[in-house]
Amino acid sequence: MMNLWRRLGALVALALTTLTPLVLWAAEEGHGGHDAEIHVNWWSRDMVAPPVGWYFVDFVIFVFALVYLTRKPIRGAFIARHHAIKRAIDDNQAAFDTAKADYDKTRDKLAAVDREVGQLIAKVKEDGAFERERIIDSAKTYSVRMRDDVKGIIANEATAAKIRLQRSVAEQALKIAEDLLVANITDADRVRMVDEAIVEIEKVESLAVAAQRRRATDRTAVGGEK
Amino acid sequence: MSAIARRYARAAVEVADQKGGIAAIEALFAGLASFRAAFKQNTDLREVLRNPVLREQRPGALEAVMKKLGVSAEAAKLINLLAARERLAILDDVVAETEVLADERMGRVRAYVTTAVPLGDVQAQRLARALEKRFGQPVALSIKIDPSILGGLVCQVRDVTMDSSLRNQLESLRERLLA
Numbered sequence: 179m180m181n182l183w184r185r186l187g188a189l190v191a192l193a194l195t196t197l198t199p200l201v202l203w204a205a206e207e208g209h210g211g212h213d214a215e216i217h218v219n220w221w222s223r224d225m226v227a228p229p230v231g232w233y234f235v236d237f238v239i240f241v242f243a244l245v246y247l248t249r250k251p252i253r254g255a256f257i258a259r260h261h262a263i264k265r266a267i268d269d270n271q272a273a274f275d276t277a278k279a280d281y282d283k284t285r286d287k288l289a290a291v292d293r294e295v296g297q298l299i300a301k302v303k304e305d306g307a308f309e310r311e312r313i314i315d316s317a318k319t320y321s322v323r324m325r326d327d328v329k330g331i332i333a334n335e336a337t338a339a340k341i342r343l344q345r346s347v348a349e350q351a352l353k354i355a356e357d358l359l360v361a362n363i364t365d366a367d368r369v370r371m372v373d374e375a376i377v378e379i380e381k382v383e384s385l386a387v388a389a390q391r392r393r394a395t396d397r398t399a400v401g402g403e404k
Numbered sequence: 405m406s407a408i409a410r411r412y413a414r415a416a417v418e419v420a421d422q423k424g425g426i427a428a429i430e431a432l433f434a435g436l437a438s439f440r441a442a443f444k445q446n447t448d449l450r451e452v453l454r455n456p457v458l459r460e461q462r463p464g465a466l467e468a469v470m471k472k473l474g475v476s477a478e479a480a481k482l483i484n485l486l487a488a489r490e491r492l493a494i495l496d497d498v499v500a501e502t503e504v505l506a507d508e509r510m511g512r513v514r515a516y517v518t519t520a521v522p523l524g525d526v527q528a529q530r531l532a533r534a535l536e537k538r539f540g541q542p543v544a545l546s547i548k549i550d551p552s553i554l555g556g557l558v559c560q561v562r563d564v565t566m567d568s569s570l571r572n573q574l575e576s577l578r579e580r581l582l583a
Contacts, residue, residue, distance in 0.1 A: 327523060348581035352574055359554055359570060368521040371555040375568035379559065380534040 185245075190238055197234070409497030412482065416464025416498075417505040420478040426510050428478060433506045435470075436499045442473060443495060453492055462487055503546075512542035518550045518558040518569070535561060 220231035420428035443449055452458050452465045466487055470480045486492050507514050515535050517523070523531070528545060535543040551572060554570035 345582055348578060351581070352578050355555070355577075356574060359574075363555060363570075365521050368519075368555045369524070371568075371570065372519055372521070372523065372527055372557050375557045375559075375566075376531050376534055378568055379531065379538065379566060381540055381579075 189241055189245075193234070193237060193241070197237075408491070409494040412486065412491070412494070412502050413498050413501035413505055416478055416482040417502060417509065419481075420476070421509060421582050423478065429506045429509055431476035432478045432482070433499075433502050435436065435475030435480065436495075436502055438473045439470065439475055439479065439483055440468060440495055440499050443492070453487055462494075462511070507544060510542070510544075512514070512544050513539055513561055515543050515545050516560045517545050517547045519547065519555060520549070520551050520553050520555050520569075522549055523547055523557075531559070570579055 217227070219227035219229050221229050223229065416432055419427055420432040424431070431564060443453070449465065449469060452461055463484070466484060474519075475483070482498070486498070503514065513535075515532075517531065528547070532543050532545055543561065549571065552571065554574070556569040556572075558569050558572070559566045
């Protein structure tokens with residue numbers, strides 16, 4: 179209530195402060211300008227000069243009635259509006275907080291992604307370097323092995339060719355020798371070779387003699403060991 | 405060598421041994437060997453002995469051939485028996501088994517000699533004596549002429565082979581060259 183009266187007083191003071199100069203100015207203009215005497219009708223009933231005091235009173239009553247009648251709805255409206263704005267502010271704050279949290283989360287994620295990308299790039303580079311080294315080493319090893327294999331193949335082929343050549347030369351030489359023998363050998367030569375073969379057989383000691391000699395040798399060896 | 409050929413050969417050798425001893429066995433082997441040679445060389449004889457259509461002419465032809473070859477009675481009986489039973493396909497085995505059995509009965513070993521030229525009598529006797537000295541028992545020579553050995557001789561007795569042929573020397577030379 180005190181608050182209301184204080185507000186009402188302030189309103190009246192405002193009205194007086196605003197309207198008084200206007201009333202004085204209007205009265206002055208109505209009486210012929212600056213040179214005329216200023217006369218303000220405050221309370222009298224005059225058809226020429228309206229009573230300004232009563233107007234003030236009417237105005238104050240009007241204002242009071244206006245305030246009295248519209249105070250609750252306006253207040254309720256302002257309170258509702260206040261709550262709506264507050265809710266809106268709260269909602270916006272919550273949305274802001276959520277957005278900020280999302281923003282922070284997203285920023286963290288982006289930072290993590292950046293870090294991960296960086297790590298990935300570093301890992302890829304490292305793996306690439308390792309793989310490059312491995313491929314180079316493997317290629318070197320493979321080339322060395324291939325070179326050794328080729329050397330072995332060349333050596334084997336050379337050996338095989340040498341053997342084939344020797345074999346071919348030997349076969350050709352034997353073929354020539356056989357052809358020469360067939361062409362030049364006579365029956366007399368063949369008979370002589372048979373005689374020589376018989377002589378060789380005659381030179382071979384008999385199996386019985388050989389067995390006796392072997393037994394004698396064995397006995398000597400055994401006796402010597404004793 | 406088939407078991408059938410072995411049975412025929414053993415039976416024939418035993419019969420010959422009972423009737424004439426070693427000489428009959430020798431005659432049996434000689435007769436079989438000569439008939440085998442004629443059988444291999446004479447196409448008409450093979451035709452007569454193998455063609456069933458000519459079965460009627462078979463005894464007469466056989467008798468004529470064996471009379472001409474002078475085979476012994478035991479050999480003739482064995483050949484007739486083989487022909488009658490259509491067993492002439494095993495004649496080679498029968499002759500080989502008869503040869504083995506004859507050698508066993510006579511206590512000798514068989515030397516299979518291959519030469520490029522025919523051996524003279526003196527050479528054959530020298531070779532037989534040398535082999536008898538080597539193996540300590542009588543040796544019978546089976547000589548085959550094979551010009552492909554070029555010269556020298558190849559002599560196989562039991563599981564011993566003495567090869568002094570020119571072909572063998574060439575082969576030895578080839579082995580040394582290729583080694």
